[in-house]
Amino acid sequence: MTKMTKIMGALLATSLMAGTAFAQSPTFFRIGTGGAGGTYFPIGGTIANGISSPPGSRACDEGGQCGVPGLIAIAQSTTASVFNNAAVQNGELEAGLAAADVTRSMYLGEGKFDGKPHPKLRIVANLFPEDLHLVMPKGSKISDLGDLVEKRVGIAQAGSGTQVAVLQMLDAWGVNRDNMNEAELNNSQSAERLADGQLDAYFYAAGWPVAAMVQLASTKGMELHSFEQADLEKINEIIPAYIPSKIPAGVYEGVDYDVLTPAVSAMLVVSSDLSEELVYGITKAMWNDNTRKLLDNGHAKGKQITADTALDGVEALGVPLHPGAEKFYREVGLLK
Template sequence: MTVLKSLSGALLAVTLVAGPAAAQDPTFFRIGTGGAGGTYFPIGGTIANGISSPPGSRACEDGGQCGVPGLIAIAQSTTASVFNNAAVQNGELEAGLAAADVTRSMYLGEGKFEGKPHPNLRVVANLFPEDLHLVMPAGQSIDSLADLKGKRVGIAQAGSGTQVAVLQMLDAWGVNRDNMDEAELNNSQSAERLADGQIDAYFYAAGWPVAAMVQLSSTKGMALHSFTDDDLAKINGIIPAYIPSEIPGGVYEGVDSAVKTPAVSALLNVSSELSEELVYNITKALWNDSTRKMLDNGHAKGKQITPDTALNGIEALGVPLHAGAEKFYREAGLLK
């Protein structure tokens, strides 16, 4: 195999197993994730470990790695969905985690991406639901998003799918950059600013439990906004990819009741430029027993990443599966 791209940026979440030297050349496979305080980063690291099997590794049957022979997958921390999809389109990353709504808009060149389609985007799998967290100081509450007018609000970092969706939602309640004091921050920065009283609320879409929020809730304390059914229906009408969901009570210390909130699917995307054989082998490794154990024993959302839900919503999304992934799902009987 050949090297897809020269390495750049931080090299993270890679597990190299010592073994005898091999003539086989490594294939480097970079996966764009998100900030360290969110969910994309740990999930991306688990996937990278699961699909890797560097040259010289022990064979799977001998207790070694059970990924793609010769593959070294690397999870890179990024600003998430928009950045990851753009980097996959441009060949700067081989793969990336991204929200379904952002992926559709970028692939088709719609909405914020009007006239700028990203035709190279291809889907490998639907991974897990990302619940929108609207975080406030402990004891604080709002009746609706309209109450954020005039407030200091974290809208997630530029280049994230959360920010794209949140600005659409806020606009429907008459809130925008002109009448709120917005802060473009990642999840960890937002939690720190909220704890210090520098912002009044912040948004972040991620699979629960979110590490930065676990720490915030157990130290300074926090509250989560629970949306009404009517608000959830309104949001779904604005952004169809965001569907009603629920964060169970007890996930975060002090948040004892279930929280109604919109959620969007997180996807694993790759470039159409990657070979069918490579993506077939990566998809196969993603769903093998070894990777299954890693997902089950890692971040809590890992248990929700299953082959039975891998194709949920993909047909309606309008973004094609990669031919290699499609081949695997047909052979596995998951796609007719």
């Protein structure tokens, strides 16, 4: 860590611990997202815009920003779920977007994170479903995941929830690092390698449409693997947070068929160290009319991010709501 990073971290921590002072002085709020070619980054940017209201901004009713007074939220590109949750736990980020299954495992210290719980993780909202894309070159086809033995497969980047889940799925079909040629790449890198003939397939869980895949489909072309119903049920047994879903025909150019695939919810996660007042203000700002317009006019998945679905699956997840978020949902009648 550089000296400047340490100084910035100290300044940010000091401002966040100021509690009620956040309305009077600048508060920096870092949101960990994902790669620029995915869905987390644009969605995180929209949320950051919606909840921000820097010092000196025009009032909301005068056409200014309608976020938390004094808050400057910034979306940071990261390697996604695992990194984001770890950074929130360690105080390196104030918030992060993360897959539900990874968030549960890290909070409880289960599975890959056995014995390493992350007790500071708290939920602000369920956001949108992340559909697993298994991308292949145009004209390619597999019957099931077992066909990926001895293939060159992009398993997503280290530090991503996609990689954690994908390795679990592949193992159930007898595929692992020993019998496939795996590549740990982000979505944009994977799309480039596939287009260049260096990969036979790659996985990426994200809300559709995914920018890098839109470009791949419109240039080199691609196929998406549609899972059999029995395979979806098998995956759900292995990873209960992954439920059957569908990417409709026509989302990507040339993919003119419905794609049955597992999906997991994306969550907005914060640290329990953040004050109730701050997180209450952030939650309230997320669901105001101004942020609603930003979400509706941004990435296509933004329309699916609603207050009515903000608590879907949260109770069953086993990760607590932040008290500030809980206060807001009780106030508006979404939580009894």
